[in-house]
Amino acid sequence: MVQFTADGKVYIKILYWGMAGSGKTTSVDTLYRLTKEREKEIEPSGSLTKISMASGATLYFDRGVFQATKQKSRGKLFYHVYTVAGQKRFSPLRKKIFKGTNGVIFTVDSQTHFFEDNIESLKELKDVAGGKLVKEIPLIIMLNKQDLKDVIGIEDFKQVLINEKLWYEPVHDLYNRNPIIYPTCALYDQRKNIYRSFSECARRIGSNHDYEFTSPSPSNPPSPPDTGGSA
Numbered sequence: 703m704v705q706f707t708a709d710g711k712v713y714i715k716i717l718y719w720g721m722a723g724s725g726k727t728t729s730v731d732t733l734y735r736l737t738k739e740r741e742k743e744i745e746p747s748g749s750l751t752k753i754s755m756a757s758g759a760t761l762y763f764d765r766g767v768f769q770a771t772k773q774k775s776r777g778k779l780f781y782h783v784y785t786v787a788g789q790k791r792f793s794p795l796r797k798k799i800f801k802g803t804n805g806v807i808f809t810v811d812s813q814t815h816f817f818e819d820n821i822e823s824l825k826e827l828k829d830v831a832g833g834k835l836v837k838e839i840p841l842i843i844m845l846n847k848q849d850l851k852d853v854i855g856i857e858d859f860k861q862v863l864i865n866e867k868l869w870y871e872p873v874h875d876l877y878n879r880n881p882i883i884y885p886t887c888a889l890y891d892q893r894k895n896i897y898r899s900f901s902e903c904a905r906r907i908g909s910n911h912d913y914e915f916t917s918p919s920p921s922n923p924p925s926p927p928d929t930g931g932s933a
């Protein structure tokens with residue numbers, strides 16, 4: 703549930719989920735850096751908390767708070783952004799961290815040899831979400847590490863979503879809730895579609911509830927893909 707408080711504040715929880723090493727922590731780190739440095743529709747509110755092992759792998763979770771910068775929602779609309787620890791042994795912990803999630807950014811390690819591991823992670827997410835994924839909880843897919851060789855593409859993952867019944871045909875009422883699949887690179891220097899994935903997730907949560915993240919219009923067109931340098 704989106705939290706609305708008595709003083710008119712709105713709290714949204716967005717969760718990065720995906721197999722170990724897929725780039726969740728790196729994505730939030732890049733999101734934090736780019737929104738701190740450049741004018742975007744969110745900015746960090748405080749620092750990023752990362753609880754990790756010496757290897758860099760997440761031990762519990764990462765957490766960052768962002769606030770909307772638009773005048774209308776400044777000081778009122780906040781995003782609690784979490785990443786789960788992707789290693790298999792942390793499954794019980796992931797279930798706890800999932801509680802209260804309003805939108806999921808599923809982070810895929812696009813290297814072909816990890817194809818099955820990504821599917822396993824998606825199945826676990828589906829299980830934890832108890833049928834609400836896509837229907838009620840917006841799902842954005844990041845096909846991460848597109849800068850590497852031998853990676854899967856949008857059509858490959860769309861087929862996974864079809865197989866997992868997370869994809870609706872055009873005739874279906876939920877067609878417009880189909881996950882968007884973005885090819886991404888989370889490394890700060892080469893970043894691609896990191897802000898965009900976040901903002902689309904936030905926009906979709908907003909359109910399911912009664913507030914607005916951004917309204918594409920001639921005076922406020924959708925942001926272009928955030929390829930390195932332009933975001």
Ligand SMILES: Nc1nc2c(ncn2[C@@H]2O[C@H](COP(=O)(O)OP(=O)(O)OP(=O)(O)O)[C@@H](O)[C@H]2O)c(=O)[nH]1
Pocket residue numbers: 720721722723724725726727728729758759760761785786787788789809846847848849850886887888889
């Ligand atoms: N080449 C490349 N490497 C990436 C990209 N994203 C992340 N990495 C690297 O992949 C490794 C793992 O990234 P993390 O962000 O720690 O992965 P994670 O999903 O948080 O992993 P867990 O915390 O174990 O679940 C690091 O060495 C990152 O630098 C990317 O887009 N391209």
Ligand SMILES: [Mg+2]
Pocket residue numbers: 726727728758759760785786787788
């Ligand atoms: Mg991590």
